[in-house]
Amino acid sequence: MFPILLFLLLPYVFQSTSARTFSNWTDVDALLAFKESISNQRGGILDAWNASTKFCQWPGVSCSIKHKHRVTVLNLTSEGLGGTITPSIGNLTFLKTLDLSLNNLHGEMPSSIGLLSHLQHLDLSNNSLHGNIDTGFKNCTSLENIYLGANQFTGEISPWLRGLSSLKVINLMKNKFTGTIPPSVINLSALQTVDFTLNQLQGPIPEGLGRITSLTKIQLGGNHLSGIIPTTFFNLSSLTAFVVPKNELHGELPPNLGDRLPKLEHLLLGGNHFTGSLPASLVNATEMYTIDVSSNNFTGKLPREIGMLCPDYLSLQMNQLTATTPQDWEFMTFLTNCTRLGTLNLFFNNFVGMLPSSVANLSAQLQVLDVSHNQISGNIPSGISNLAGLNQLFLQDNQFTGALPDNIGSLNLLQILYFSGNLLTGSLPSSLGNMTRLIQLTAANNKFGGPLPTSLGSLWEITEADFTNNVFTGPLPKEIFNLSSLSNLLDISNNYFIGPLPPEIGSLTNLESLYASWNNLSGPLPDELSNCQSLTELWLDHNSFSGSIPSSISKMRGLTSLDLTKNTLAGVIPRELSLMGGIEELYLAQNNLSGHIPESMENMASLYRLDLSLNHLDGKVPSRGVFSNASGFLFGGNLGLCGGISELHFPSCPTESMGHGLRKHHFITTVVAPIIAGIILCMSLMLLFFTMKKKSKGRSTTSEQVVEGFRLMDVVYPRVTYAELVQGTSGFALDNLIGAGRYGSVYKCRLLLKEKMAPVAVKVFDLQEAGSCKSFLAECEALSKIRHRNLVSLITCCSSSGSNQDDFKAIMLEFMPNGSLDRWLHMDVQTYHQLQGGMTLMQRLNITVDIADAVDYLHNSCEPQVIHCDLKPSNILLGEDFVAHIGDFGLAKILSEPDAEQPINSKSSVGIRGTIGYVAPGK
Ligand SMILES: *[C@@H]1O[C@H](CO)[C@@H](O)[C@H](O)[C@H]1NC(C)=O
Ligand SMILES: *[C@@H]1O[C@H](CO)[C@@H](O)[C@H](O)[C@H]1NC(C)=O
Ligand SMILES: *[C@@H]1O[C@H](CO)[C@@H](O)[C@H](O)[C@H]1NC(C)=O
Ligand SMILES: *[C@@H]1O[C@H](CO)[C@@H](O)[C@H](O)[C@H]1NC(C)=O
Ligand SMILES: *[C@@H]1O[C@H](CO)[C@@H](O)[C@H](O)[C@H]1NC(C)=O
Ligand SMILES: *[C@@H]1O[C@H](CO)[C@@H](O)[C@H](O)[C@H]1NC(C)=O
Ligand SMILES: *[C@@H]1O[C@H](CO)[C@@H](O)[C@H](O)[C@H]1NC(C)=O
Numbered sequence: 001m002f003p004i005l006l007f008l009l010l011p012y013v014f015q016s017t018s019a020r021t022f023s024n025w026t027d028v029d030a031l032l033a034f035k036e037s038i039s040n041q042r043g044g045i046l047d048a049w050n051a052s053t054k055f056c057q058w059p060g061v062s063c064s065i066k067h068k069h070r071v072t073v074l075n076l077t078s079e080g081l082g083g084t085i086t087p088s089i090g091n092l093t094f095l096k097t098l099d100l101s102l103n104n105l106h107g108e109m110p111s112s113i114g115l116l117s118h119l120q121h122l123d124l125s126n127n128s129l130h131g132n133i134d135t136g137f138k139n140c141t142s143l144e145n146i147y148l149g150a151n152q153f154t155g156e157i158s159p160w161l162r163g164l165s166s167l168k169v170i171n172l173m174k175n176k177f178t179g180t181i182p183p184s185v186i187n188l189s190a191l192q193t194v195d196f197t198l199n200q201l202q203g204p205i206p207e208g209l210g211r212i213t214s215l216t217k218i219q220l221g222g223n224h225l226s227g228i229i230p231t232t233f234f235n236l237s238s239l240t241a242f243v244v245p246k247n248e249l250h251g252e253l254p255p256n257l258g259d260r261l262p263k264l265e266h267l268l269l270g271g272n273h274f275t276g277s278l279p280a281s282l283v284n285a286t287e288m289y290t291i292d293v294s295s296n297n298f299t300g301k302l303p304r305e306i307g308m309l310c311p312d313y314l315s316l317q318m319n320q321l322t323a324t325t326p327q328d329w330e331f332m333t334f335l336t337n338c339t340r341l342g343t344l345n346l347f348f349n350n351f352v353g354m355l356p357s358s359v360a361n362l363s364a365q366l367q368v369l370d371v372s373h374n375q376i377s378g379n380i381p382s383g384i385s386n387l388a389g390l391n392q393l394f395l396q397d398n399q400f401t402g403a404l405p406d407n408i409g410s411l412n413l414l415q416i417l418y419f420s421g422n423l424l425t426g427s428l429p430s431s432l433g434n435m436t437r438l439i440q441l442t443a444a445n446n447k448f449g450g451p452l453p454t455s456l457g458s459l460w461e462i463t464e465a466d467f468t469n470n471v472f473t474g475p476l477p478k479e480i481f482n483l484s485s486l487s488n489l490l491d492i493s494n495n496y497f498i499g500p501l502p503p504e505i506g507s508l509t510n511l512e513s514l515y516a517s518w519n520n521l522s523g524p525l526p527d528e529l530s531n532c533q534s535l536t537e538l539w540l541d542h543n544s545f546s547g548s549i550p551s552s553i554s555k556m557r558g559l560t561s562l563d564l565t566k567n568t569l570a571g572v573i574p575r576e577l578s579l580m581g582g583i584e585e586l587y588l589a590q591n592n593l594s595g596h597i598p599e600s601m602e603n604m605a606s607l608y609r610l611d612l613s614l615n616h617l618d619g620k621v622p623s624r625g626v627f628s629n630a631s632g633f634l635f636g637g638n639l640g641l642c643g644g645i646s647e648l649h650f651p652s653c654p655t656e657s658m659g660h661g662l663r664k665h666h667f668i669t670t671v672v673a674p675i676i677a678g679i680i681l682c683m684s685l686m687l688l689f690f691t692m693k694k695k696s697k698g699r700s701t702t703s704e705q706v707v708e709g710f711r712l713m714d715v716v717y718p719r720v721t722y723a724e725l726v727q728g729t730s731g732f733a734l735d736n737l738i739g740a741g742r743y744g745s746v747y748k749c750r751l752l753l754k755e756k757m758a759p760v761a762v763k764v765f766d767l768q769e770a771g772s773c774k775s776f777l778a779e780c781e782a783l784s785k786i787r788h789r790n791l792v793s794l795i796t797c798c799s800s801s802g803s804n805q806d807d808f809k810a811i812m813l814e815f816m817p818n819g820s821l822d823r824w825l826h827m828d829v830q831t832y833h834q835l836q837g838g839m840t841l842m843q844r845l846n847i848t849v850d851i852a853d854a855v856d857y858l859h860n861s862c863e864p865q866v867i868h869c870d871l872k873p874s875n876i877l878l879g880e881d882f883v884a885h886i887g888d889f890g891l892a893k894i895l896s897e898p899d900a901e902q903p904i905n906s907k908s909s910v911g912i913r914g915t916i917g918y919v920a921p922g923k
Pocket of ligand 1: 069
């Protein structure tokens with residue numbers, strides 16, 4: 001009886017770490033050592049790795065059927081593991097599958113993994129592992145799949161690629177591997193998939209790679225590979241993906257490309273230096289799904305056969321492809337048979353002639369059509385309004401003539417519509433008002449006339465509307481000024497609009513830039529302008545606005561540029577203007593302003609350009625601030641000014657003595673007047689210079705347009721993937737953690753936004769915490785509505801399936817390089833030295849004003865009204881130049897009804913409750 005009992009108990013005894021006798025204990029030891037090296041597993045999956053179950057039944061572990069106590073599978077993908085990988089893992093010598101992908105592991109890959117001679121499948125992708133792999137996979141002769149993507153591995157790949165004769169898949173994407181692809185890859189004779197995307201590899205693509213006949217997918221994009229595509233590649237008849245964008249490859253494609261690679265599904269060559277023409281034989285690659293040959297130097301006509309290929313995605317932009325005659329355009333007619341076509345990009349080529357009317361018969365699935373930046377002429381085919389699936393339509397910078405088709409409004413899924421920079425005439429069709437999902441509308445630089453249709457007032461989602469440089473007439477329709485969705489731009493400048501600015505302008509509470517320069521607008525500046533609290537640029541110059549400058553204009557504390565040049569404004573410069581602490585450029589020239597220059601204007605810390613010339617100002621010129629720099633202050637034509645810094649050569653002010661009247665008069669006529677006349681001349685020239693410079697700033701130059709071409713795709717809201725966040729935070733690495741709170745953590749993240757790597761702050765919500773999901777939604781909604789120079793601004797919200805199929809929610813905010821105010825106020829000696837001293841009195845004052853502005857905005861100007869409830873130095877974040885931003889709406893309350901008397905209590909509130917703070921670095 002007793003021996004039987006012992007036998008039954010044995011498995012449990014063996015699994016306790018206390019007894020170690022037999023060799024079959026090493027696997028449990030290695031597993032326990034693995035658990036030991038994982039840092040953050042309280043409450044995680046590894047809690048179940050304990051003596052109460054057999055280790056072969058531990059989650060993520062499977063054992064061999066033959067050798068009962070040998071681990072063959074260790075799969076802990078997406079379990080949020082932090083810490084390092086223990087070298088003991090090399091003792092799991094029966095291991096066939098090791099999958100630790102999508103975790104936060106850091107440190108190096110232990111070289112003992114290279115001893116696992118049974119290993120077939122290795123996946124360490126999406127972690128923060130680093131170091132080189134030089135010791136390699138010497139004993140891993142069975143290895144079939146290697147996934148090391150999205151880590152920070154370095155070093156060359158040539159030393160360790162040798163000898164993996166069973167290798168089928170190698171994926172090293174998004175690492176920092178350097179050096180060349182070794183010619184010895186030819187020995188990897190079973191290879192099917194190679195993915196070296198986004199590394200720093202250079203040199204040629206080795207010819208030997210093309211001799212591995214089993215290859216089906218080659219992905220080498222985003223490296224520095226040079227040379228030509230070796231001809232061996234055109235013998236890979238099983239190849240389905242040839243993806244090498246953004247390298248420095250050159251050469252021509254062989255005419256029979258499509259015949260030799262008949263299985264090709266994805267051909268991506270964009271951003272290289274390829275030349276020659278696109279081979280018509282591509283038509284024989286009948287499985288083709290994606291073609292992107294953009295940003296190369298392909299020339300010649302587009303073979304019409306391209307249209308028989310029927311890819312889903314066809315990107316030919318930024319080449320020198322041509323089409324002149326209707327025959328050359330025949331590819332378009334052929335494309336109409338492609339029912340799956342979703343994207344057609346032809347922009348920045350040399351397409352000339354008429355857009356064939358067959359464009360109207362393209363797939364109803366077509367979402368993106370971009371023919372911009374060519375020389376296409378003739379009318380816009382009216383049938384284009386049949387393309388019911390269109391989401392983005394780019395026709396800008398061509399030579400289209402005639403009117404916009406009347407029925408264009410039936411494209412009611414459109415979000416982006418650009419037809420600027422053509423020769424279009426007539427008035428805008430009122431059907432435009434049916435595009436109720438439109439986010440961006442650009443009609444600029446055409447010859448449109450007539451009034452703006454009032455139906456534009458139905459574009460409830462529009463954020464950007466540009467009508468500049470046309471010949472529009474009539475009064476401004478008040479409906480447009482009711483569109484509170486307008487947040488980026490409203491440009492009606494350089495037209496012939498008449499009448500007043502409608503008071504509805506006060507609804508544009510989210511708008512950043514409003515340009516109405518060079519029209520015939522008249523009447524007083526409406527007081528309601530002061531509701532436009534998000535405005536940073538307001539240009540109303542070259543109109544006929546009259547009356548005085550309303551002092552309420554100073555409530556727009558976010559303004560950085562205000563231009564009222566050449567109107568008929570009269571009265572004094574309101575003293576309150578000097579409260580606009582953020583303003584950098586202020587143009588009040590060529591009006592009828594009189595009286596003194598308010599002395600407080602010398603305290604406007606950011607102001608570096610002030611133009612008061614050609615008014616009737618008199619009295620003392622202040623001498624500090626903008627007035628201290630003769631090149632930033634223009635004043636010509638104001639004959640009564642005196643004082644100021646000596647470089648301005650004003651007479652001193654007649655305060656002290658009245659006894660020298662005669663002498664003074666003589667002095668003025670003989671000395672001062674000629675000087676002033678000279679100065680006026682200079683100033684007028686400078687004025688002209690400034691005006692021209694400003695105008696050219698408003699209009700993009702050709703090189704900027706090129707950049708714009710790239711940007712068009714992500715204009716709406718930056719889309720950020722989970723993978724990008726993992727990459728940008730090095731797998732949410734501790735190094736990047738800048739704060740934590742009840743609902744989750746805040747990381748510094750480097751992201752590609754608008755073609756630029758930029759740091760942002762990412763709040764990642766811990767959705768285990770009750771209420772955090774609700775608070776995410778509420779905060780996203782609220783932050784997307786409130787916007788102010790002194791509030792931390794929202795970049796985007798991210799809600800998706802995360803690594804372990806759980807929901808993942810994060811909010812991306814502007815990154816504040818100077819940390820919290822708290823850090824500056826209460827610093828220890830070490831920090832003091834690190835920060836090179838404290839803040840100046842001026843900086844402190846400015847911060848106080850900034851905070852007051854922001855609170856004023858939240859309480860009085862913002863809808864819904866927001867009460868912060870937790871204003872303290874640690875929640876005040878300092879941006880560049882120490883501009884203060886209020887962050888952490890963790891305890892804030894939203895008054896959901898703008899006119900509600902009481903804050904809704906926390907129980908019934910859907911407002912922001914307990915969002916985690918964006919705690920700045922150093923906290
Ligand atoms: C360990 O191996 C021995 C002999 O190979 C075997 O009898 C024993 O059952 C194994 N251990 C466990 C825990 O089963
Ligand atoms: C690991 O497990 C996940 C799901 O639990 C599965 O999707 C994945 O394919 C497994 N990995 C391997 C290499 O089998
Ligand atoms: C592997 O197992 C051996 C015993 O077989 C042990 O001495 C060694 O420490 C283990 N290696 C690691 C790295 O744990
Ligand atoms: C690994 O391979 C080397 C030769 O490359 C050999 O000497 C060694 O015994 C092997 N080790 C294991 C654990 O298989
Ligand atoms: C295209 O060719 C022109 C002239 O040869 C050259 O200046 C330009 O850099 C080339 N563009 C690309 C993308 O290779
Ligand atoms: C496509 O393949 C057929 C049969 O091999 C060939 O006759 C034809 O010329 C090819 N088409 C093109 C455009 O190369
Ligand atoms: C479109 O397909 C039909 C039937 O498959 C065919 O008859 C017609 O010629 C094709 N048209 C074009 C332009 O390829």
